[in-house]
Amino acid sequence: MNILMTGMSAVLCIAMLGAALLAIRVKGDDSLPLSILAAGLVSLFASVLFLILAAPDVAMTEAAIGSGLTTFLFFFLLARIRGTAQTVDKNDGSALDGRDYD
Amino acid sequence: MIYMAMATGFLLILIGFYGALTNRNLLRMIVAFTLANTGVNIVIVAIGYMHGRTAPILDAAVTASAAAARIIDPVPQALVLTAIVIGLGVTALMLAYAYKLYERKGTLDIAQYTDLKW
């Protein structure tokens, strides 16, 4: 069981790191949702890891708040910003993607 | 396993910091910080974990008298709970700020918000 658990957590950890890198490195005009989703995924994996680490309370919280509510908040806001962007956008679309100008 | 989890946690923190330093988009910076927060949570929980013990909940299997030898440290878990909620509060706040900033200037680029300097 231990080996199973260890193996599983190893996979989880790698997946988390991968998702995290995806979240910060993904590029492109419409990459923000992907980024948010990836971050949510990290949280979700983390909550599984918490379960393995014998922390059910934390796991529940992380799942509900970390991956659930936070992701929703992000999307909620993204939608608002897009809504605003279409009407008050002064920066012809590029404003939304304010990254990597250097 | 503890080490692995902890290393993952630390790496997540570093990835988060790296993301926050290299992405100029406000929302992406916030995303990066949630990653870092998750990493912190993993580290904390990993520290409380003890090999071969169970969650700190008393039930038929883990009686009150045997608890000391059977359960893992409950304190880090309690701390993480608090930390998660606080993290959410801060994230929500940052999001609201980001939105308002965007509304004011029409950009999410942090390098555009340098009216205050020197």
Next chain:
Amino acid sequence: MVNALYLIVAALTAAFLLGFLNPARRSAAYTITLLALTFMSCVSASWVWEFAVNNAAPVDIFTAGTEPPFAINLRMGLHEAALTLLVNLTGLLSALYLKDALFALGRRGMAVLLVAVMALCGIILTRDIFNLFVFFELAVISTAGLMLFSDDSRALAAGFKYLIVSQVLSVFFLIGIIFAYHATGTLNIDGMAEASLGMKTGGSIAFFMLFIAVVAELKPFPANGWALDIYESAHPAFAAIFSAATGAAAIYATDKLLLIGGAEWLPISTGIGIVTFLAANLLALPQTNDRRLLAYSSIAQTGLILAVLGQRDILGDSAPFIAGGLLFSHAIAKAGLYWLSGLIAGRELADWAILRSRPLLIFAFVTFIAMLSGLPPFPGFYAKWELVHMLAGEGRLALLAFILIGALIEAAYLFRWFGYIIKREQTDQTIACTPFQITPILAAVVGGWALGLVWGDLSASHFGQSNLLLALPLLFALSFLLLDWLPAWVKNTLAIAGMVAFFTLTYAEYDPLRLIFAIIFLIGGAIIFLASYDAHGRRIGFYPAAMLMYAGLTMLIRATDTFGFFAAWELLTLGSYFLILRGKRSEPHALSYVIFSLGGAFLILAGFALAAQGAPQFDLTSLSQLTQPLAPWVFLLLAIGFMTKTAAIGLHIWLPGAHSEAETDVSPMVSGILLKAGLFGLMVLLMSMGKQQLYGVELTHVLLWIGALSALLGNLMAIFEEDAKRLLAYSSIGQMGYALFGLALMNHLGWLMALMFVINHYIYKSMLFLSAGGVAKRTGTRDMYKMGGLITLMPLSFIATLIGIIAVSGVPPLSGFGGRWIFYNAILTTDYRLPMIIIFFAGPIAFLYLFRLIHTIFLGQLKDEHRKLKEAPFWIILPQMIFVALLMIFAMFPGLALRRVDTYLNQFFPEGGLSWAGNTITSSYGYWNPIAIMIIVCVIFGTLFAWLLFVNRRAQKVKQFNIVFSAERPFRPETTHYAWNFFAPYRKALGFLVQPFATRFWGTLTDLLHTTADLTRRLYDGNGQSYVFHLFAFIVVVYLMRIGV
């Protein structure tokens, strides 16, 4: 006593209660907010009372019915009580101030404010590390929220930057907490301290993280750009909270944390603190935005306090006294200044000139900057004194030097700002402010003075110093603040009466040396005050400043220990600064005066501290017991300090402007009287320490050179001056050079000569300044070449000037000759010949500028525009005539003043005294009979004069002009009076000697500082990411330092 938990309960209850209210019912919500904050303040106040007055023991408050470390506990002790009182009062007063903003934002805004105050109290009270984290996060979030109160649209961005930084910090905090917990098995701060965290595996790094997270809240350089932005853009009332309350809480949290870290972390705290202190003060120099300036100052002060916390190993039980003194001074002053800034529309420093429409607010401002600069009688002064003494006692001299340098820079920009307020163009509008805005400011003023009293009391009871606010002269001076509504002549009478009365009450207490100074300071001051009757109206601000200076002077000669001496020194500096600043164009000069003076004062402080070697109290007379290798250094520091006041060459650049731009009756005060303070200091120094060698160099010999050079160059510069009062000012440099020379001779006659100069210089320089001032008043200019021929119009002023210049030049029979005679006798006994040669040269040169003074003003052709001038006002002439009489009396009977001193000096220099047989004064080399000289000269003079008058008894008065030009019109009217560039040949021959080397040196130094600061502050480019960058850099550097340790 009310359980301290109610601080938290009350705030939360109120915050939650607000939710029940209809959002429209703002007044009700506001009332609830105020009530809660008032309640909290009362709770804290009652605890302060309990601890401070009843000496109760600190109380631990347990929660959850479980004892720590298993549950969270809070602690209420004196420090916690005082700090929470500070926090709550700041919150309450800011809430008053924020009334409009709170009404605009509604109940949610009020709730945020309440929670913010609660969180800060929590930070102070809690003894649990994770609880500390929670309260910190609360404080962070509420800070971000309170940024919304600002009208400044940039505040939002600042809040966001802060959130970014705090996210990073919270990561470190949490990691630190959990590893510290892992290492010690507890979350209790005291528990961690007991378990000596640093000893455990990984514990040291865990603590490093905790430390970073908390210290970063103290805005260490360079990781503080976010804080600057917050300060600049926040609502001023919130900036007040952020500076005073948040700062205090964060400092206390650091203090608690250092408990865990133990001694090895103290040097790092000191390092971070002092670097921050210096850097922030330096960066503030080129700042023109008021709030950002205050931000830098806040950061600097916090850094200083951090440095003090880091010195706990040597400060011991005094640490709270010192850190508290600095902290409370800073908090009150900064809160007050931020509140004030809310009343000012413009954001440039110069926009504060509008404060002039409200003298009360100016008083508030002065109180605040005095508190920040650590001037007496405020807590910062006592704290600084003890701090410097303890540092010096333990030999931490580098830190001491850094602290003093930083403090000097800080004083420089604060006083520069004050100069702007008093002198810059004022716009027409007045300050519009509500009682809600004024109350907090006045409360801060009252609080500042009250704390001054408290700290004075503490200082008296713990270190044996005196409580300055109980000193009679100071109280008398301060009472003029309350009387400022009276007309000037009433106050003038009071001032004169007070000074004369004080002298008559105390004259028996002085030794002969001090008696001379007492007479000059008190009676001499009263005589000069006669000229002040000329002023009309209320003359707001004049009397408090003048009396402050006189109080300082009086306390200076009455001081017996170094503390009293230094306090008096600071007071007289402050008072004279305000006086000098009153002049029309005196802003830059007053600034350089106060910077030089404070710089000198800091050297004196350092010297005293070095001398005391940690002893809290040190008699001035004990200076004589110092031994090598300390003594020469003490001597050097003190001597340079005193020489800034006597304007020895190199340190003189403040004097000409300061003395010449001052008002007519102020110039004699600051020249005739104030300069003597420096001489008094030198006398005290030389009297007790005598000759000192440093690296084989005889220090008195160095002073001798400085004195001689001052005499020569001061006189030379006076020659080329076109401005009458500047000429007199330069002359003062020369005269003080003579006096310094005399003292440095270190023999009986040298000292006597110096005293002679003290008396003479007071009389004739006051007289000449009054005379020149009176003329300037009538002609409307101080440029001598624009005058001429005034002798017939202003005969009394002319007589005063004539007598004055005869006396200054040392021509017999007037009293200046006595000084010269003693001088020659004095130098015959010593071996320092080269400086004497220089001073020989200075003598005839004095004659040149003096002649110029009388010639270009009073002789020659009268200018057309001056034909209808009248004699100077009566009240300006009256003291001049008194001085003429005094001069005559002193010329004939120098023994009146000098005989007792001569005897007195025997105990220091038993050899070489004068013999006073009959009317002849005899030294071992020569003799002199002042009365005979006077009679002979008068007889010859009188005979010839009478004869000439008799022969020409019916001479017809001819218009000068007609006879000179034979009734022809001169080619150009302005060529009728040769006055400009009067000593042109001299300039051709010797002008190279008066190149402004000193001015250039100090100017370059200032420019260098400014440029450095200007370049460095570009670090803060406003980008939130850069701030994170700085933070990381800071963390890594501190870590490397930590490994290096």
Next chain:
Amino acid sequence: MQFDWMKIPYSLLTLFIVVNYGFLLGALIQKMGARAGRRYGIPIWQNYVDMLKNYSMRSSITHGAMFYLGPVFRLSGGVGLLLFVPTIYGSYMFSNLSFAGDLILALYFVFFGTLGMALGAGESGHPHAAIGITRGLSQVSTAELPFALAVFSVALQYQTLSVTDIVAAQQGGMMNWTLFTNPLAVAAAMLAFLGTMMRPPFDVVVAPQEIPIGPPTEYHSSYLAMMQTNRAIFPIAKIVIYMNLFFGGADSWPVFFFKVFLIYLWSAFVGVVFPRFRVEQSIRWFLIWAVPLGILSIVLV
């Protein structure tokens, strides 16, 4: 040394002798200068003539108080200077009023006359007068420096400031004179002497006043007479100091006359030989040549 009333007639006697000697000496020197320039020169009694004429004339013009004060200051300075220094060594009669003060008094009283001159000229109201004064003061201030140094050197040498004591120390043969015991000081003082005598080459000072309408033109009749008197007394009073300090003083009137004549001649001699200096030139000249000598004399004494 105390005051007693007999000092007053004795002093007046000294004054009388010196005035007469001054008149004659002045004319003599002038005549010698003229002869050196192949002119005939004035008669030896010319000064008496001038004096009688001027004193007997009455002016009806005044410019105000300072106008009186100029000559008065000036002559007071000359007379005072003479009387504060003992003329004949060892003679009670001719010790004058030296009980009132020592060398320093004499040294500083020199300025009394200078001040008076300057004030009087200033009151004349002509710009050129002021120019002359600035030049004069500039020059005197540097010319006095080597003298002061020399005096101090002598005072250091004899460890006293009393003129009588200094002369006393030089008695017993020429080789005891300061001239030989402290030649540097004497050299410095004698160079300084040139500058203070207002003779060529250092007389550019008086030029702007003289040429157009300076004080000497304004001061006529009794004003001028007073100044002429001073012109007779003042140089001699000064020379007396030099004589006492550097040349062993005089123990009788003949020695006095002789020594004074020789010292006076020194300035006259230089005056005919050298051309005029501009003021800044003379300032530099004194600083370069005379002052170092004075410094050396002080350092080496």
Next chain:
Amino acid sequence: MIKRFITLLLLAGIGAIFASLLFTYVPDSELNRTADYYAGHTASDIGAANIVTAIIVTYRGLDTLGEVTVLFLASSIVGLVLSLGQKQHKTQRNRVAVGELLTTGSRFLAPLIMLLGVYVFVNGHLTPGGGFQGGAIIASGMLLLLLADPLRHFSHTLIATLESFSGLSYVALGVLGLFMAGGFLDNRILPTGTLGELISAGAIPLIYSLIGLKVGAEFSSMLASLSETEDLK
């Protein structure tokens, strides 16, 4: 490029700090003093089966009060931020067409989700989960409703009242502890009951429920503020 390099360098430094923490870490083999106390005393003193809950609600109750306050603060400030300058804001809300399925589904699901939330926090002292998780679940119910009908107005007054009520009651219970039990937030103002039963562990279920309500209300308020920003014209 240079900037990126320095970034990496700095992060390497931070990483080194973390690494040294990691490499010096030695797992405990026994519970430390604090944890041991909790393991041994929770059941008898507090009466809660879930030790984490006991710690959160009682032992470290002050933290939790702070935590709740954080949320309260966050929602207040979010509300404040978003209402800032609202009056001038003139943009039209971009209406998103919402499918019929979601609308109906949400109407059906939302109450169930909320019920689940209540269950979670009421059982906080027995099973994993508690006020925070329950509150979050309630909030997701609200979210669902919002998604289904973006124009729906929540009663701010209701939410605010709920917030205030739960918050005040929480504080009041805490103060009761001062008078009736051992100290602030002591749960033993009510009998501890039998371990493992629903009505046990003193005031913990009550407090946790209040926390749940409070958290739910705060989240909902935040969401509501976010959703309504542009509707407040």
